[in-house]
Amino acid sequence: MEDIELNDYVIEAIYFLESTDEFVRASEKENLANISKKTYWPIMHDMYERSYEYVCGSLSLFIIEQLQSCEASCRTAIEGAVNLHYVSLEDSLGKIISYFKNHFEVELKQNISWKSTVDISNVDESIKNHY
Known part of the structure; x- marks a missing residue:
């Protein structure tokens, strides 16, 4: 395996990530x-x-040059950070309740859609029952 060179931007990103985490934990x-x-x-x-874990994962994927996976991981990291920022403003409890309520509504719609897709598919009935 080839050694991966860490450039100044990556080193700086690691520094900011870890120093921010240190600040948060303190x-x-x-x-x-x-x-x-x-x-x-x-x-x-x-x-x-x-x-924090999403960002660590994204940075790790970038370092080992898994750029497609890194891109997907970065989107998850950004979404997680935005959600955390959103619930941290003003009525945190109300926003967390709203966040989970929305999550359950989206999951329910998705499950209904998946079930409908399975029901109308042409696969064997035993396979449909499994799903």
Whole structure:
């Protein structure tokens, strides 16, 4: 396997990612007594953790030159960051409830659509039942 050269932009991206994460974790530790009282805190914390992991994954894919996968991962990372930003403004609990309600509505519509597609397909009935 060939050594991958890390250019200044990639090194800077890693630095910003890790220093931002350090800041977030230090702030979290410093304010834990206050933020842990908020009902929505665990959900927002999990959203942050996923967003961080998405960005780490995207950066890793970029470094190993898996650009198509990196592009898809970047879209997920951006969506996660936008969602976290959205729910962090003003009425966080209300926005989180709205976020999950929308998620369930989209999933339900998607499942109904998939079921309809399976029902009208020409495959064997046992396969349809499996799906």
